[in-house]
Amino acid sequence: xxxxxxxxxxxxxASCGSMRDCCRKTSVVRCREVVGRVRGASxxxxxxxxxxxxxxxxxxxxxxxxxxxxxxxIVADRDGALVELNDAAQVLWTDAARGDRLDDTVPTWxxxxxxxxxxxxxxxxxxxxxxxxxxxxxxxxxPADDGDVVWWLVDDTDxxxxxxxxxxxxxxTALLADVSSQLLSTxxxxxxxxxxxRMATDHxxxxxxLVAPPQGRRHQLTYAYRGGPVTRVTAxxxxxxxPGLAEALQGFPPVPARWINPADLPGWVQPxxxxxxxxxxxxxxxxxxxxxxxxxxxxxxxxEQAFSGDEELFARLxxxxxxxxxxxxxxxxxxxxxxxxxxxxxxxxxxxxxxxxEYAGAYRPARDNERIGGDFYDVHPGTDPGEETLVVLxxxxxxxxxxxxLTGKIRNTLHALLPLATDHERTLTLLNSALLSSHHTRxxxxxxxxxxxxxxxxxxxxxxxxxxxxxxxxxxxSVEETATRGSLIGALPKVTSATANVTLRPGETCxxxxxxxxxxxxxxxxxxxxxxxxxxxVLAECAGMPAEAVVERIQMLAAxxxxxxxxxxxxxxxxxxxxxxxxxxxxxxGRAGGTTYRRNG
Amino acid sequence: MTDLPPPALRLTVTHGALELxxxxxxxxxxxxxxxxxxxxTEQLARHPEARGVRLDFTELSWIDSVGLSAxxxxxRRTRAAGxxxxxxxxxxxxxxxxxxxGTLGHLTARPGRGEGATGANAT
Numbered sequence: 001x002x003x004x005x006x007x008x009x010x011x012x013x014a015s016c017g018s019m020r021d022c023c024r025k026t027s028v029v030r031c032r033e034v035v036g037r038v039r040g041a042s043x044x045x046x047x048x049x050x051x052x053x054x055x056x057x058x059x060x061x062x063x064x065x066x067x068x069x070x071x072x073x074i075v076a077d078r079d080g081a082l083v084e085l086n087d088a089a090q091v092l093w094t095d096a097a098r099g100d101r102l103d104d105t106v107p108t109w110x111x112x113x114x115x116x117x118x119x120x121x122x123x124x125x126x127x128x129x130x131x132x133x134x135x136x137x138x139x140x141x142x143p144a145d146d147g148d149v150v151w152w153l154v155d156d157t158d159x160x161x162x163x164x165x166x167x168x169x170x171x172x173t174a175l176l177a178d179v180s181s182q183l184l185s186t187x188x189x190x191x192x193x194x195x196x197x198r199m200a201t202d203h204x205x206x207x208x209x210l211v212a213p214p215q216g217r218r219h220q221l222t223y224a225y226r227g228g229p230v231t232r233v234t235a236x237x238x239x240x241x242x243p244g245l246a247e248a249l250q251g252f253p254p255v256p257a258r259w260i261n262p263a264d265l266p267g268w269v270q271p272x273x274x275x276x277x278x279x280x281x282x283x284x285x286x287x288x289x290x291x292x293x294x295x296x297x298x299x300x301x302x303x304e305q306a307f308s309g310d311e312e313l314f315a316r317l318x319x320x321x322x323x324x325x326x327x328x329x330x331x332x333x334x335x336x337x338x339x340x341x342x343x344x345x346x347x348x349x350x351x352x353x354x355x356x357x358e359y360a361g362a363y364r365p366a367r368d369n370e371r372i373g374g375d376f377y378d379v380h381p382g383t384d385p386g387e388e389t390l391v392v393l394x395x396x397x398x399x400x401x402x403x404x405x406l407t408g409k410i411r412n413t414l415h416a417l418l419p420l421a422t423d424h425e426r427t428l429t430l431l432n433s434a435l436l437s438s439h440h441t442r443x444x445x446x447x448x449x450x451x452x453x454x455x456x457x458x459x460x461x462x463x464x465x466x467x468x469x470x471x472x473x474x475x476x477x478s479v480e481e482t483a484t485r486g487s488l489i490g491a492l493p494k495v496t497s498a499t500a501n502v503t504l505r506p507g508e509t510c511x512x513x514x515x516x517x518x519x520x521x522x523x524x525x526x527x528x529x530x531x532x533x534x535x536x537x538v539l540a541e542c543a544g545m546p547a548e549a550v551v552e553r554i555q556m557l558a559a560x561x562x563x564x565x566x567x568x569x570x571x572x573x574x575x576x577x578x579x580x581x582x583x584x585x586x587x588x589x590g591r592a593g594g595t596t597y598r599r600n601g
Numbered sequence: 602m603t604d605l606p607p608p609a610l611r612l613t614v615t616h617g618a619l620e621l622x623x624x625x626x627x628x629x630x631x632x633x634x635x636x637x638x639x640x641x642t643e644q645l646a647r648h649p650e651a652r653g654v655r656l657d658f659t660e661l662s663w664i665d666s667v668g669l670s671a672x673x674x675x676x677r678r679t680r681a682a683g684x685x686x687x688x689x690x691x692x693x694x695x696x697x698x699x700x701x702x703g704t705l706g707h708l709t710a711r712p713g714r715g716e717g718a719t720g721a722n723a724t
Contacts, residue, residue, distance in 0.1 A: 397669065397670045398631065440674070443673070443702075445701075445702055465703075466703050467701075487702065487703025488702040488704060492673075492703075496703060497703075
């Protein structure tokens with residue numbers, strides 16, 4: 001009904017019933033008022049469309065109800081001439097007057113929509129929308145008699161702004177989430193810096209420069225240019241030359257972009273591809289975990305819009321995400337490098353033949369992701385074939401890095417004690433006193449084996465310091481446990497030991513092993529120990545095998561026994577007297593092997 | 602909370618006239634060794650009248666090298682406090698571990714007979 005209001009007015013001015021109809025949507029009081037006025041006016045009917053309208057009469061006859069409506073309303077005839085407009089419309093088009101051509105008065109989108117509506121080629125409701133000055137309107141047409149069209153304009157500006165703001169906020173949130181997920185997916189510092197610079201140019205600026213914290217006086221600089229490659233340079237740049245950069249690298253909050261004069265920037269700030277002079281700059285810190293992870297410089301050329309306050313704020317949010325990811329990557333890299341350094345020292349050596357005796361060792365740490373643990377072994381070759389080679393295999397109580405550090409201490413101490421190794425008990429006593437601590441009773445058990453080739457046979461002196469006695473595999477497949485006993489190292493004030501002398505004939509092997517083998521839990525029932533007896537049976541099958549094969553086989557069977565279950569460290573060293581046929585080869589390798597092991601010295 | 606499995610190591614302390622007895626049941630290993638050392642140390646401080654500590658291993662199901670390290674520490678602490686330590690009802694597993702590592706004599710020696718309290722003075 002409301003839509004027909006102006007039309008009714010014109011056609012049946014005196015009809016109060018009609019007015020009541022039309023006024024139902026306003027109020028009864030208003031209706032009476034209008035009716036009163038209408039009565040005083042001449043019951044004139046508007047002329048045909050296109051003819052000039054009588055303004056005073058129209059104003060009166062149309063009435064206050066829509067003339068003072070808060071939304072602009074215009075009436076145009078089918079030929080595109082303005083028939084009527086209310087106060088709100090007059091505010092929009094101050095110069096508009098009745099009879100003006102719509103084309104000359106209102107924006108094209110509205111004039112076109114009117115054309116389509118008036119000649120019937122419209123689709124749907126004929127609703128149109130567009131800008132009028134700096135506002136945004138939806139225009140709803142309603143047909144009137146004579147082909148006139150009433151356009152009801154609804155101001156849509158605020159909703160549009162809110163929608164734009166919401167869309168922007170959603171995009172920024174999505175972008176920040178994307179930034180985090182992209183950056184956190186790598187723990188490589190360099191890749192992380194490159195990704196930061198690239199994303200900054202994708203979403204924030206034309207060019208970006210990421211300045212890493214100094215290493216000495218040099219900074220790693222990561223340049224990115226929109227659409228170009230990311231480049232890296234390490235250079236001794238003067239960070240004080242860029243306003244706010246030195247502060248940003250110390251983690252101070254950024255200075256507002258408008259305080260930085262782009263003309264003051266040194267040339268190294270711009271990537272090689274950056275075309276024009278710099279128009280605006282943001283220098284923002286990359287906050288890390290406690291220490292700054294660097295600073296980010298964002299550049300736009302003078303041709304582009306300067307950074308807005310919102311963009312500066314967003315740049316800080318971006319920098320916060322990037323900084324967190326970078327500092328996580330940096331921490332990880334540092335730890336990884338420390339671990340790698342330690343591991344290099346703590347990893348067991350690779351064993352070969354030395355002075356005509358075959359050695360083979362294998363080690364499997366308790367946790368597969370740590371290559372070091374509480375078991376260890378070393379082979380210290382004698383200075384010449386006539387000298388004894390010292391083999392050590394041991395086990396420190398505990399697991400992981402703590403245990404590994406103690407194994408390092410034991411291996412170093414034993415190395416220093418090498419000149420005294422002819423006397424095992426004395427060596428163990430000295431080692432024990434070096435390791436005793438009032439703070440803990442962490443101990444190690446170990447086996448010392450002094451090995452010398454004599455003719456085709458190999459002579460062994462074996463001493464156990466609280467460790468499992470070595471096993472000997474004879475040529476006939478029998479397995480002997482060596483008769484050596486002694487006390488563990490590092491917890492008792494005094495240690496005792498008894499040394500066993502053993503001779504290996506060609507093809508015979510002595511196996512040193514840790515309890516990781518015999519205490520491997522698993523098997524068909526899942527909770528059975530591998531045990532001494534099984535180890536002896538397996539070893540019996542290894543009679544005549546080379547040292548390398550014996551070690552491989554024991555490790556493999558122990559690993560199979562455990563399956564996917566958890567296991568302790570497993571270390572095995574086999575010492576074999578080569579079979580007659582292998583003698584020349586083994587002797588030849590002896591010298592080479594001997595030189596290799598000097599690296600420990 | 603009632604569905605929690607029983608702890609891997611269960612220690613039950615009983616006070617005799619002159620001795621403390623600690624029943625050590627379950628696994629004495631990397632995960633539980635601290636518990637034994639702390640319990641015995643605390644009991645020693647609380648009962649200065651006790652002349653000796655008895656560890657009863659009847660219900661010990663497992664002990665590894667870290668568990669042995671804990672026994673050595675308990676031994677060191679009791680000797681430092683001037684008390685005797687007794688390892689009662691040693692299982693075959695424990696007996697074998699003590700013999701292999703050469704610690705049986707040390708841990709079971711009576712005070713004044715050889716390797717006494719000197720361990721505590723080690724540096």
